[in-house]
Amino acid sequence: NAGVTQTPKFRILKIGQSMTLQCTQDMNHNYMYWYRQDPGMGLKLIYYSVGAGITDKGEVPNGYNVSRSTTEDFPLRLELAAPSQTSVYFCASSYGGDSNQPQHFGDGTRLSIL
């Protein structure tokens, strides 16, 4: 059972570089989410998607972009990495947007911007 798979697990970037964090799920979930986790803070929603071709901003979208060309994949792109984007990033998915559906999380990507 793969569930939600995130790659890479760790990455160090220089300021101004760009990169894509990959997320794929094999549960045929329509809804997918990207969160960031900063020390002492709760998980903050960056972007979410309710299905292929549909994305929307969450609480902290600035500096990020997403796309959803397939049900399985929901990559998160950082175009111009900044030190403030140093964080642990979690991708999640759920069967539907219904509130009684739990979210399933990937193992996270730890990103450092130096």
Added chain:
Amino acid sequence: ILNVEQSPQSLHVQEGDSTNFTCSFPSSNFYALHWYRWETAKSPEALFVMTLNGDEKKKGRISATLNTKEGYSYLYIKGSQPEDSATYLCAFIKYTGTASKLTFGTGTRLQVTL
């Protein structure tokens, strides 16, 4: 309460102790409350999804209650074991008519020692 608050921030108990912690959330426009268990170096895993005032859920030695009128939920662990050591997150969903967007608390970090 405007956001989701969890208390205490951390808790240190001995094996066999029973313990409980609190999640407070806005009582207006309540839709659902999720509890997640997050072990170090792993991803959050769903424990409970609670939607109705007065809900009580149980999984083994862990149980949760919900009071939507006053805006709180309690998580109880009976006879704590070292494997219960984790951060326990609650997440609130306010009804917006859109996707299931969770607002997370910062968690209660539980450490159980022998």
